[in-house]
Amino acid sequence: MVVEIVILAMIAAFLGLRLYSVLGRRAEHEEEVIPTRFDQPERESGGRNLPPARPMSAPHRPVELAGVAGPVEQGLRAIAAADRSFDLQAFLGGARGAYQAILEAFWRGDKDELRLLCTPDVYDSFAAAIDAREAAGEVLDNRLVRVEEVTVQSASLDGRTARIAVGFTADIAAVTRDKDGTVIAGSLDDAVESRDIWTFARSVDAAGPDWLLEETDEA
Numbered sequence: 654m655v656v657e658i659v660i661l662a663m664i665a666a667f668l669g670l671r672l673y674s675v676l677g678r679r680a681e682h683e684e685e686v687i688p689t690r691f692d693q694p695e696r697e698s699g700g701r702n703l704p705p706a707r708p709m710s711a712p713h714r715p716v717e718l719a720g721v722a723g724p725v726e727q728g729l730r731a732i733a734a735a736d737r738s739f740d741l742q743a744f745l746g747g748a749r750g751a752y753q754a755i756l757e758a759f760w761r762g763d764k765d766e767l768r769l770l771c772t773p774d775v776y777d778s779f780a781a782a783i784d785a786r787e788a789a790g791e792v793l794d795n796r797l798v799r800v801e802e803v804t805v806q807s808a809s810l811d812g813r814t815a816r817i818a819v820g821f822t823a824d825i826a827a828v829t830r831d832k833d834g835t836v837i838a839g840s841l842d843d844a845v846e847s848r849d850i851w852t853f854a855r856s857v858d859a860a861g862p863d864w865l866l867e868e869t870d871e872a
Contacts (some may be wrong), residue, residue, distance in 0.1 A: 658721050723806060728808030732815040736857035739815070747864065749817045750851060755866060756825075759783065760793040771866045772854065790832035798824040798844045806850055810857070817864075818852040820872055831857075848872035 692738045721729060721741075733739045751770060758766040768776050786793070802822040809816050824844040833838050850872050853864040 725805055725808050728810065728817075729805070731810040732808060732817070732857070736811070736815065737811055740858075744817065744864070745803050745805070745819070748817075748851075748864075749821075750798055751853070751864070751866065752800065752803075752819075752821050752823070752849075752851065753797055754796070756797055760789065760795045775866050775869065788805075791837070792830045792832075794828040794830055794841070795839075796841060796844075798826055805826060806866040813857050814854055815857050816852055816854045816867065818850055818868075821847075821849045821851065822872075823847050823849075 684766055729741060732821075755767065755770050757763075758770070759779050759782070762781050764776075764783065767779050772781065800821060800823045802820070804820045806818040806820045808818070823846070825847045826841045826844045827839040828841050829838040848871065850870045851866055852868040852870075854867040855862075855864040
């Protein structure tokens with residue numbers, strides 16, 4: 654009888670250890686993650702959306718900032734801390750696409766697309782140039798041959814507005830034709846290197862990820 658009790662006790666102890674081991678592993682994998690304010694962009698109480706909590710003191714860094722240092726890195730860190738959706742590589746890819754889209758829209762005189770991609774001041778400048786070109790009966794037949802380099806020149810968080818200045822180095826073949834289609838300037842055979850610095854801006858509280866072109870300068 655004693656031997657049976659000892660055996661049963663050993664079996665119970667063995668099963669207890671196995672159960673503890675399994676639950677312990679599950680606890681490690683299923684440990685509850687406490688959401689931050691970035692994980693809850695919209696909280697509800699009684700059907701009303703509450704304002705976001707105050708920013709965390711420690712900046713959030715969702716992306717690697719390899720090759721970026723000094724004030725530029727500090728600005729990017731501030732933007733990333735205020736907007737968890739910010740990703741540097743995704744932003745640079747979007748900036749490259751916006752650079753091409755805006756240039757091509759301007760060249761063909763597409764004001765509707767420019768209005769979607771630019772702030773009102775920049776749009777007005779582009780629209781005025783398009784109007785002057787059309788009044789002169791001129792047409793641009795430009796080609797973006799390649800974008801060789803896209804780099805961050807500066808970054809800052811001004812209140813809740815993020816601003817990033819991006820330097821573009823590109824080869825552009827530029828041709829201007831008159832109303833009869835005759836080339837009056839440029840050549841499609843010779844691409845010219847263009848260096849520009851465009852500043853994009855976005856509210857970190859905006860629901861969408863869209864950045865708008867806020868300023869253009871030559872490098």
